[in-house]
Amino acid sequence: MDFFFIHLLNALLSAATLFLIAGGLSLIYGVMRIVNLAHGNIYAFGAYVTAWALGRLVAGTPTPVLYLVLPAGAVGAALLGSVLEPTLLRPFYKRAEEYQLLVTFGLLMILGDVMHFVWGPYPLSASALWENSGSLSIAGNPYPNYNLVVIAIGGFAAAFLWAFVYKTRFGIVLRATSQNMRMASALGVNVNRVYVQAFTLGCFMAGLGGAIIAPSQSAVLDMGVDALVLSFIVVVIGGLGSLEGALVGALIVGVVREAGIAWFPEIELAVLYLMAAIVLLVRPAGLFGRAS
Amino acid sequence: MSTLAVALEARSPAKLLVWVAPIVVVLLVYPWVATQYQAMLLAYGLVMAIAALGFNLLLGYTGLLSFGHAAFFGVGAYTVALMVKYLKVSSMELFLAGAIVASVLVAALFGVVCVRYTRIFFSILTLALSQVLWSLAFKFFWVTGGTDGLRVPTPALLGFATAKGDKMDFLSHTYYYYILVIFFACVALMWVIVNSPFGKALQSIRDSETRAEFVGVQVWHHRWVAFLVSGVFTGIAGALWVPLNGLITPDNLLWTFSGKIVFMTVLGGFRAFAGPIVGAVLYNYLEAAAVGNTVYWQFVLGTVLVVLVLSLPTGVVGTAGRLLERWRGRTA
Numbered sequence: 188m189d190f191f192f193i194h195l196l197n198a199l200l201s202a203a204t205l206f207l208i209a210g211g212l213s214l215i216y217g218v219m220r221i222v223n224l225a226h227g228n229i230y231a232f233g234a235y236v237t238a239w240a241l242g243r244l245v246a247g248t249p250t251p252v253l254y255l256v257l258p259a260g261a262v263g264a265a266l267l268g269s270v271l272e273p274t275l276l277r278p279f280y281k282r283a284e285e286y287q288l289l290v291t292f293g294l295l296m297i298l299g300d301v302m303h304f305v306w307g308p309y310p311l312s313a314s315a316l317w318e319n320s321g322s323l324s325i326a327g328n329p330y331p332n333y334n335l336v337v338i339a340i341g342g343f344a345a346a347f348l349w350a351f352v353y354k355t356r357f358g359i360v361l362r363a364t365s366q367n368m369r370m371a372s373a374l375g376v377n378v379n380r381v382y383v384q385a386f387t388l389g390c391f392m393a394g395l396g397g398a399i400i401a402p403s404q405s406a407v408l409d410m411g412v413d414a415l416v417l418s419f420i421v422v423v424i425g426g427l428g429s430l431e432g433a434l435v436g437a438l439i440v441g442v443v444r445e446a447g448i449a450w451f452p453e454i455e456l457a458v459l460y461l462m463a464a465i466v467l468l469v470r471p472a473g474l475f476g477r478a479s
Numbered sequence: 480m481s482t483l484a485v486a487l488e489a490r491s492p493a494k495l496l497v498w499v500a501p502i503v504v505v506l507l508v509y510p511w512v513a514t515q516y517q518a519m520l521l522a523y524g525l526v527m528a529i530a531a532l533g534f535n536l537l538l539g540y541t542g543l544l545s546f547g548h549a550a551f552f553g554v555g556a557y558t559v560a561l562m563v564k565y566l567k568v569s570s571m572e573l574f575l576a577g578a579i580v581a582s583v584l585v586a587a588l589f590g591v592v593c594v595r596y597t598r599i600f601f602s603i604l605t606l607a608l609s610q611v612l613w614s615l616a617f618k619f620f621w622v623t624g625g626t627d628g629l630r631v632p633t634p635a636l637l638g639f640a641t642a643k644g645d646k647m648d649f650l651s652h653t654y655y656y657y658i659l660v661i662f663f664a665c666v667a668l669m670w671v672i673v674n675s676p677f678g679k680a681l682q683s684i685r686d687s688e689t690r691a692e693f694v695g696v697q698v699w700h701h702r703w704v705a706f707l708v709s710g711v712f713t714g715i716a717g718a719l720w721v722p723l724n725g726l727i728t729p730d731n732l733l734w735t736f737s738g739k740i741v742f743m744t745v746l747g748g749f750r751a752f753a754g755p756i757v758g759a760v761l762y763n764y765l766e767a768a769a770v771g772n773t774v775y776w777q778f779v780l781g782t783v784l785v786v787l788v789l790s791l792p793t794g795v796v797g798t799a800g801r802l803l804e805r806w807r808g809r810t811a
Contacts, residue, residue, distance in 0.1 A: 222599055224738075278789065284599055285544045289745055289788050292738050296781030304775060416610055416734060423603055456614030463607045468592060471600050 193325055194445050200334050202441030203341020207396030208414055209421035210348065210433040211389035217428030218365045218385040221276060221287050225294035226393055227415025232267060232298060233260030233394025234406035235306050241313035241402065250319040257316065257398055264394020265387045272386040277379070295411070303408055312405035337399045344395065345434050352430060361385060365428070423463040426473025435474060506659055510652050518651035519723070520767055524760035525662045526720045531743045531755035532669050533712025538741070539749035540673055541705045542685030543597060547589075547605030548740045550612050551710040553732035554578070554585045555717025557616065560629035560727045571634040571657065574718050582714025583707065585612075590706035594699060597688070606734050613732035628728030631721045650723060658719055665712060666756065672708065673752065681705050713740070742784055748794020757796050 212226045223229075237260030241253060275294065279287045320333040352358040363371040364381045372378045396414075397406070404410075421440050425432025440459060447455030466473060506525075510518040530552055537543045555578035562568040562577050593604045616623045623629060633649055636657050672678050680701050683691040692698050721727050730736065739762070746765075747758020765783065769776035791798045 222603075275785065282792075284602075285538070285745075286788050286792065288544065288546070288602065289741065290785055292742070293781040293784030293788065296777040297785070300775040300778035300781070304778070412735060416606075419603065419606065423607065427599075453618045454615070456618065457611045460607045460611040460614060464592065464604060464611070467596070467600065467604050467607070471596055 193328060193330060194449060196330065196334065196338070198441040198445035199338045201444055202437040203338050204396045204400050205418060205421050205440055206341055206434055206437035207344055207392045209418035209437055210430055211392035212418050213422045213428055213430060213433045215386055215389040218361060219280065219382050221291070224288060224291040224415065225298055227411035228295050228298035229264050229267065229390050230393040230397040230414050231302060231406065231411035233264040233397030234401040234410060235302055235311055236260040236263035237398035238311040238313040238401040238406040239306065241316060242311065250316070253316040253319065258395065260398030260401065261391050261395035264397065265391035268390025269383055269387040272383050299408065299411065308408065310405040310407045313402050316402040333403055340399055344392065348430060420459050420463040423473060424466045426475040429473065429475040432473050432475030510655050515647050515651040518655055520763060521760070522650070522655045522658050522723055524763035525658050526716050526723065527743060527763055528756040528759035529662055529665045529719070530713045530716035530740055531759040532665060533709045533716070534740050535744050535749055535755040536669065536672070536705055536709045538744060539754070540678060540685060541681045541702060543702065544602050544741070545605040546602045546734060546737050546741065547609030548713050549732050549734065549736035550589065550609035551582050551586060551713035552717035552736065553612060553616065554582050555714035556721045556727045556731060557623065559718050559721045560631050563631050564629060569635050570638060571636050571722070574634060575715065578714050578718030579711055582711050586707045586710025590703045594702040594706055606737065609732065609737060610734060613729055616729040616732050626728060628726050630726055634722050654722065661715070661719060665715065669712070670752065746787060746794055748797035750793060751796040751800065754794050754796045758794060761795060
């Protein structure tokens with residue numbers, strides 16, 4: 188039973204980061220109808236910025252200060268996003284989807300090597316925060332407290348986003364633009380501004396996902412490409428463009444991965460991709476998506 | 480449409496010969512004037528050209544962007560490697576036959592699933608299915624060697640030509656011509672396909688699915704056959720590629736490799752028949768130059784891709800055609 192509890196916590200842990208990455212991807216698709224292949228490396232960028240920022244601090248810095256530095260990656264990724272959208276993506280909204288995929292694929296390659304150039308080929312670890320947080324004991328097994336913090340951050344992010352999208356004026360504008368860009372524009376919404384804001388928010392989420400993973404798993408170069416396909420599975424299961432879908436999809440993928448690692452490690456990934464393919468076949472818009 | 484494309488698209492044999500004959504001559508004499516390395520590089524380019532040609536039947540002629548063509552390339556390549564490992568086969572013709580059978584099976588199955596959708600859903604579905612194969616190759620290491628991959632020795636061609644002595648010499652001459660013959664056959668076959676009534680039906684589907692359906696084209700069935708043919712071409716390329724490389728790893732099944740095939744096709748221009756061929760050969764040189772000169776080759780290629788898509792959406796062939804047209808207009 189306690190063994191089961193630890194598995195559940197691990198499932199929630201991977202669901203928390205997956206939700207942040209996939210939620211950002213889904214938000215961006217929902218508003219501007221772009222599948223952002225560069226999203227994976229924006230997540231990696233967040234991890235690198237946080238790992239770098241934590242690494243700059245002197246040894247022995249009190250843990251609360253370390254936690255204050257943690258969101259640096261999210262802020263960095265948001266800044267990056269706010270620059271990328273108007274310069275590189277804006278010329279492509281009127282072009283065919285193929286071009287959008289290609290340009291973001293190119294961006295994925297470029298960002299990967301920029302990180303390689305800035306932070307070098309070796310993993311950048313920031314384990315001080317993880318170590319300082321200590322651990323608690325679950326049925327005699329130590330479980331790192333930091334993981335519980337990550338789960339909590341994932342939960343808060345989901346609640347915060349829900350409130351943001353459904354309870355604020357900005358959320359209304361965002362949803363209106365997503366449903367009918369022309370109509371929103373005709374009613375006086377500055378669509379370009381909404382696009383920058385949505386893209387920045389999406390990148391902020393991916394960056395936060397990277398930031399919270401950095402202390403426990405280090406920042407490595409190919410983490411972005413790996414995370415991207417996993418978050419594809421999440422958004423395909425949940426429905427492209429739906430935040431609820433991203434949350435449910437992340438929970439499903441988190442649970443299946445954890446079960447897979449425990450009981451069927453050889454076909455863990457294959458099962459995930461097959462699940463995504465089956466959902467696409469049965470409900471092409473995903474569990475929570477609306478047919479366009 | 481651009482002049483070059485018109486010249487290539489128009490079925491006037493004389494005009495066609497003017498374009499094709501010099502290229503054929505260059506390809507034939509190349510291994511004798513270039514270094515072994517250069518000939519190998521061109522052989523890689525020709526193999527990828529077959530893959531891109533197959534891919535473009537979907538993108539350029541049917542209007543479906545597959546982000547999972549690494550699956551067929553990998554299936555072709557892994558079939559060869561597994562035939563070496565388990566059946567101790569060494570005949571290239573048997574390899575090709577095996578790769579064709581395997582890629583027909585996989586493409587037929589994937590096709591049934593994928594062609595029900597179009598646009599972004601098609602792209603993601605092909606990506607997801609190709610990732611299934613990648614994860615299997617990655618995890619079942621006792622069969623596939625995992626990330627170490629599987630080694631493939633140089634095969635026997637037509638039952639007699641084998642690599643006795645210099646392996647590089649064999650690959651850059653004998654095997655080069657073997658690839659060249661298959662390359663010509665594939666180009667000719669694809670030419671016949673896209674100019675056949677079937678090819679025209681595909682283009683009508685690309686331009687307007689609804690209208691194509693109204694004039695009696697069975698959209699679903701046509702897309703499925705196109706998917707099948709496309710997959711088999713790419714599978715053949717995979718089978719030809721393995722002996723050249725000597726090793727197959729799961730990297731060639733990963734979705735980023737699919738992205739490479741898309742990159743090549745767009746580089747050449749997916750609206751022209753010759754686009755994917757030119758694109759694949761060019762990309763190969765570009766990648767070799769970038770990898771040879773800097774560790775940041777992905778940055779170089781990514782920048783090329785972004786600039787290309789921003790400024791030359793019709794690719795190298797399309798742009799060259801337009802320039803040629805303008806030049807002719809000025810001199811006329």
